[in-house]
Amino acid sequence: MGSAAEDELRSMGRGVRTIRRTVPGVKDLPVECKKLIDEEGCELVMALGMPGKEPIDKMCAHEASMGLIQAQLMTDTHIIEVFVHMDEAPDERQLEELALARTREHARNAHLLLFKPEALRAQAGTGQRQGFRDAGPVEGRSAVYH
Amino acid sequence: MGSAAEDELRSMGRGVRTIRRTVPGVKDLPVECKKLIDEEGCELVMALGMPGKEPIDKMCAHEASMGLIQAQLMTDTHIIEVFVHMDEAPDERQLEELALARTREHARNAHLLLFKPEALRAQAGTGQRQGFRDAGPVEGRSAVYH
Amino acid sequence: MGSAAEDELRSMGRGVRTIRRTVPGVKDLPVECKKLIDEEGCELVMALGMPGKEPIDKMCAHEASMGLIQAQLMTDTHIIEVFVHMDEAPDERQLEELALARTREHARNAHLLLFKPEALRAQAGTGQRQGFRDAGPVEGRSAVYH
């Protein structure tokens, strides 16, 4: 997922410099993202993770999400969370496809947020699902919101 | 929803200046709202979103709500959350109607909160549901509270 | 509920000065309470609300409660939460009675907390339910705790 994100960001045609870090688990993401902002001066962070299927994994993802939101509020900086849950696809191949597609879509959104925020408005409410085929207006799961 | 909010705020008859931002998902709202307050000097923010029907979407909305409350406490500034859940109406047309009606009601409340806070008291406990027909005293789902 | 609170506080026989504010929903309470402390110098706040019966309303009340606790920790000031859930009484009349009785009991506790904290100890562990008839020792739902 990290390589897909870097590739997509670079393909957007602007001189984006990226720093990539790996942590042991999703719950280690919030502080690592905050360090990337505080210590490395990152202007935006993408937090990529693939939580498991078990209830305990769902809880970990929830805790990580809460931490990611808190890290954003403490730094006034966007952290784009890209979590792909292991039960979102029926098999491993489709899970990987979904992970890569969602990562690329979020990378494009991250780029817009930084460099062309007004372009996000055109997508708002059109029901675009990150990593799934678009579901049409007002039905998408990860729709773009105002 | 963004246009309905702007339109309603302008129709309240005072020189309200608005800034509009779009973010990829509801979980990106808390930091964007805080930036509007910290960096743009907004005195009040409306956070508009339409979370999906799935349990994961409900969890995202909960996480966003917690972040929005935290952002308010960090800035001593009101952020009016207007979330319309995709399972609140039986079809797309009614969902859109509900979203627009709720947005307009919340916009009126936001305006009162800023310019005529004492007028909110008259509505308290009268069970006005934002975006639904009023349900009568002490029965409304989104009643106005002290 | 607001009038009952003010009335009870005044009847306690000390020169309590009150400020009353109304907000659109329970989730707007945390920041408003914090502003009353930060901007108006209130030494204690009562947060009165009547959350609805639906799961989404329970979640909103939970989010508001978390925010109220956070607001207290940020200001080192007590905020007495008085929430009456709409499914706590079988009909509207009893709900209103319960709301008023609970508000008055909490107002008395708020007064004691400010002016006679040692008097609260006498009630501890005696199972007094706010707004219900007392249930006897160690059985009350909203017992007074150390």
Added chain:
Amino acid sequence: MGSAAEDELRSMGRGVRTIRRTVPGVKDLPVECKKLIDEEGCELVMALGMPGKEPIDKMCAHEASMGLIQAQLMTDTHIIEVFVHMDEAPDERQLEELALARTREHARNAHLLLFKPEALRAQAGTGQRQGFRDAGPVEGRSAVYH
């Protein structure tokens, strides 16, 4: 529970000075504990409470616990939470016994944490249940953790 805690702390044979405060409900504990640290200079606080049996009471206890953890992080000071849930014992007498036994065990732990932290290690992983008879290694409900 408050008296049992004070009694146990004094019996540990060191000049511990205690301050005791009573608040109306468990959700009032976090800020009161923080005030005891900030305003009274307490080096450790025990937070004693007896949440009820209903789902709403469990939620209140959860909210209070989250607040207690936050208060500790804001002050770098331990707050030992001693909650006895009203459904942990079959009748009132056993509930009271449990509350007193758990309070005394936690008081001993609090004392060790302050004055002899290295002594806690000997108990770690031995499955001691606060207020229940010990359950043997690696089975206790409130085991002592590293």
Added chain:
Amino acid sequence: MGSAAEDELRSMGRGVRTIRRTVPGVKDLPVECKKLIDEEGCELVMALGMPGKEPIDKMCAHEASMGLIQAQLMTDTHIIEVFVHMDEAPDERQLEELALARTREHARNAHLLLFKPEALRAQAGTGQRQGFRDAGPVEGRSAVYH
């Protein structure tokens, strides 16, 4: 678990100095970890705990996890959480084995995070379960995330 962590960290072949603290329960971990960072200057903390099987224990673990994430964000320092739930293994012997194996794996990750963060990337997405036999790519429960 504490000894296994210390042993593993020392075996990694660098002059790691460790400080070990024991607290009464998992909910006492967040502030103790923060004190180790603030007062003892630790550059990384491992938080080891073994929550029980009951719903209340799961809730305590969740509250502790949220506090650990908050402590990390307040200090910009990693705290590696190693929780082994008592219902993760069928008997006591296997539980102990799992606890030791998971602790050692997390200790290795902690060491890499501090001294060789780039080495973590090689493991990302390979589905390594801490303390279980590896499950193969994209299926592990505690996979290594970017």
